[in-house]
Amino acid sequence: MPDAQRGLAEQLDAADPLAHLRERFVDLPDEVIYLDGNSLGRPPAATLDRLDLEVRSVWARELVGAWEHWLDLPTDVGDLLGTTLLGARPGETVVADTTSINLYKLAWAAVAARPGRGTVVTSADNFPTDHYVLQGICAHQGLQLVTVPAAAEGGPDLGALERAIGPDVALVSLSLVDYRLGALTDMRTVNAQAHASGALVLWDLSHAAGAVPLALAADGADLAVGCTYKYLNAGPGAPAFLWVRGDLHATLTQPIWGWFGQRDQFAMATEYEPEPGIRRFMVSSPPVVLLRAVEAGVELLGEAGMERLRAKSLALTGMLIDLADAWLRELGFEVVTPRPEARRGGHVALRHADARRIGRALIEKAAVIPDFRGPDILRLAPVPIATRFVDVYDALARLRDLVRNGEHLDVEVTGRVT
Ligand SMILES: *Cc1c(COP(=O)(O)O)cnc(C)c1O
Numbered sequence: 106m107p108d109a110q111r112g113l114a115e116q117l118d119a120a121d122p123l124a125h126l127r128e129r130f131v132d133l134p135d136e137v138i139y140l141d142g143n144s145l146g147r148p149p150a151a152t153l154d155r156l157d158l159e160v161r162s163v164w165a166r167e168l169v170g171a172w173e174h175w176l177d178l179p180t181d182v183g184d185l186l187g188t189t190l191l192g193a194r195p196g197e198t199v200v201a202d203t204t205s206i207n208l209y210k211l212a213w214a215a216v217a218a219r220p221g222r223g224t225v226v227t228s229a230d231n232f233p234t235d236h237y238v239l240q241g242i243c244a245h246q247g248l249q250l251v252t253v254p255a256a257a258e259g260g261p262d263l264g265a266l267e268r269a270i271g272p273d274v275a276l277v278s279l280s281l282v283d284y285r286l287g288a289l290t291d292m293r294t295v296n297a298q299a300h301a302s303g304a305l306v307l308w309d310l311s312h313a314a315g316a317v318p319l320a321l322a323a324d325g326a327d328l329a330v331g332c333t334y335k336y337l338n339a340g341p342g343a344p345a346f347l348w349v350r351g352d353l354h355a356t357l358t359q360p361i362w363g364w365f366g367q368r369d370q371f372a373m374a375t376e377y378e379p380e381p382g383i384r385r386f387m388v389s390s391p392p393v394v395l396l397r398a399v400e401a402g403v404e405l406l407g408e409a410g411m412e413r414l415r416a417k418s419l420a421l422t423g424m425l426i427d428l429a430d431a432w433l434r435e436l437g438f439e440v441v442t443p444r445p446e447a448r449r450g451g452h453v454a455l456r457h458a459d460a461r462r463i464g465r466a467l468i469e470k471a472a473v474i475p476d477f478r479g480p481d482i483l484r485l486a487p488v489p490i491a492t493r494f495v496d497v498y499d500a501l502a503r504l505r506d507l508v509r510n511g512e513h514l515d516v517e518v519t520g521r522v523t
Contacts, residue, residue, distance in 0.1 A: 114424070114494035123409050123417055127491050130338075136472045138500045142488035143312060143452045144476050146338030152401040159397045179344075179365075179391045180383060182400045186337075186346055189407040191310070191329070192320035198348045199383050200333070200399050201365075201391060204311055205234045207330040207347040210359035210386060212242055212278055215305040215328060218357055219275035222304075226251045226269050226277045228261035232284050235309055239278055248275070258443045259288025259454075267298055274304040281319075282312035282450030285478050287442045289317060289450045293324045300325065311335060314346070316418065316451030316488075318411040321348055328353070336451060336488060338402040343395045347386055354382055363388030409490055417489035419446050421497055425453045425487060428501040436508045441482070452486035454478075459513065463504070466513035471503040 118124055130147045133139060139147060163171050179199050187198030201207070216225065227239055229252050236252075243250040251274075253265040260283050270277060277299045282289050292308065299306045307328040313319060315336030321329055329348040333339035349357065362377045364370055365387040379385035406414065422442070429440050439456045443449055457463060464477040475485050487497050507513060 110428075111495065111498050114498040117420065117424075117494040121417065121494070123413055123489060124493070126405065126409055127493065129405060130491050134472075138473045138496045138503075139491070140485045140487060140496075140500060141474050141476045142338070142491065143316070143335050143484065143486035145334055145341060146336060146402070146488070147491055148340060149338055149401055149405050151405065152338075152340065152398050155397045155401045156394055159394050164393075175391065175393045178393060178396045179387060182396050182403070183346060183383070185400060185407075186314075186333075186403045187348060189403055190314050190319060190337075190411060191346075191348055192318075192322055192324070193348055194322055194351060196383055197322070197351050198346055199387055200344050200346045200396055201387050202345060202347075202389070204309065204330050204332045204345040205238055206361075206388075207345050207386075208235060208238045208278070208307070208309065209242070210361060210388075211307050211328045211330060211347060211349070211357075212239060212276060213360040214357040214386075215276040215307060216242060216246065216248065217360075218353075219303070219305065222273050222275035223247075224249045224251055224271075224273045224275065226253065226266070226274055226304075228253050228255055228266070228279050228283075230255035230259060230261070230283045230285060231278070231280050232309065232311065235278060235280065255283070256288070258448065259283045259286030259441070260290040260448075261295075263291075263294065266295065270298055270302050270304060272302055274299070274302055276305050276307060278307040278309070280309040280312065282310075282316065284312050285482055285484075286454045287312070287450040287452045287484070289313070289443075289448050291447075292319075292326060296325045296327070312450055312452075315406050315411075315414075318415050322350065326350065333399045333402065337399065337406065338490075339399040340395065340402075342392075343398050343402075344392050346399075349383060349386060354385065357385075359386050361388045365389055365391075406490060414489045418451055418487070419449065421487040421489060421492060421494065422449060422451070422453050424494060425485060425497050425501065428498065429453070429455060432501060432505040433508070436505065438508075451488065452484050455483045455485065456481050457483065461518050462516050463508060463513045465518050466507055466516040467504060469516060470512055471507050473500045473503050 183198035187193030256262040310331035314331045333343045467473040
């Protein structure tokens with residue numbers, strides 16, 4: 106009943122309390138359906154005004170005097186982000202540096218806080234930069250990095266993880282939503298397992314922040330990092346966030362001793378003595394203009410509300426999975442994202458032997474923008490703040506018709522995959 110289903114999608118859009126927020130983004134051509142907001146979010150229109158204001162009215166007019174209000178932006182925007190999206194308490198979140206750098210700082214700090222323990226644990230399906238950062242720390246400090254296998258449906262195999270966490274483990278470092286299959290791990294369970302052995306847990310929330318409601322403080326998390334250019338729509342190069350539970354601040358020291366982490370910074374002392382609070386995890390002068398982009402992105406998600414965004418996201422991904430089952434199975438596709446809602450992040454992964462060519466053909470011939478992760482995964486992210494139910498319906502119909510007609514077969518796939 107395809108046409109009846111499109112009618113249903115139209116009804117869902119008509120009843121959607123978040124429908125109007127789609128208009129808040131810079132326009133795309135009508136026919137384009139953007140399903141890659143989990144890789145790079147679209148620019149909110151408000152962001153352009155915010156950046157323009159920051160440059161023309163603040164930087165250009167106030168010049169160096171503007172530092173008066175710029176100095177607290179990393180923690181002000183951090184608090185906005187933390188309380189709106191992470192379930193953080195004020196004073197626990199800062200926006201600074203990049204995800205990889207924040208991961209390095211916090212993983213190093215965690216290991217240093219567990220002297221005598223020689224093991225770090227991660228999962229095989231963690232994001233590459235997370236593997237590399239942990240490998241580097243372990244190589245330099247003579248620690249053992251234990252990589253537990255991924256579960257078939259994505260995320261760490263929780264049984265293997267539990268067996269790997271013992272008295273020698275200093276740190277467990279995982280992604281909450283795995284970047285390929287979109288599997289959501291149960292944070293509370295892993296935190297409890299690690300704490301029972303005295304280990305700290307560091308979560309990479311890059312594919313979770315803005316995609317699923319988070320309750321870091323209530324779920325007993327220790328440390329977290331994540332990026333802002335995916336579901337937070339802050340733009341390329343926007344700074345990442347880091348979160349450290351308040352009672353851990355005093356006991357953790359990060360490895361890059363910069364002047365923005367220094368207590369009473371402008372006393373210009375020559376001996377490093379870190380700030381007591383979250384600012385001790387900062388290093389450098391903040392990227393002020395892009396911090397405004399983070400602020401605008403978070404405000405927009407806050408206006409929607411994470412609970413409503415999650416409800417719509419589950420409805421969109423649920424519809425996507427149903428249509429993929431109905432139309433695409435016979436064309437060689439398999440839905441590889443977990444089906445239970447409690448295990449699903451914000452995107453859906455489809456496996457197909459010819460995924461790379463199909464992804465390219467979708468962009469070139471059908472104006473649908475997915476992304477490809479080798480060797481055989483197409484990721485589709487119907488981000489709830491900017492995607493309609495009819496977009497999901499139309500994107501899947503275009504994908505079906507394209508593959509059914511073999512329109513992907515003459516598409517060239519050379520060059521870099523991005
Ligand atoms: C996107 C992403 C990153 C990005 O790291 P950068 O340092 O910002 O380039 C890191 N970790 C995960 C899990 C990601 O999805």
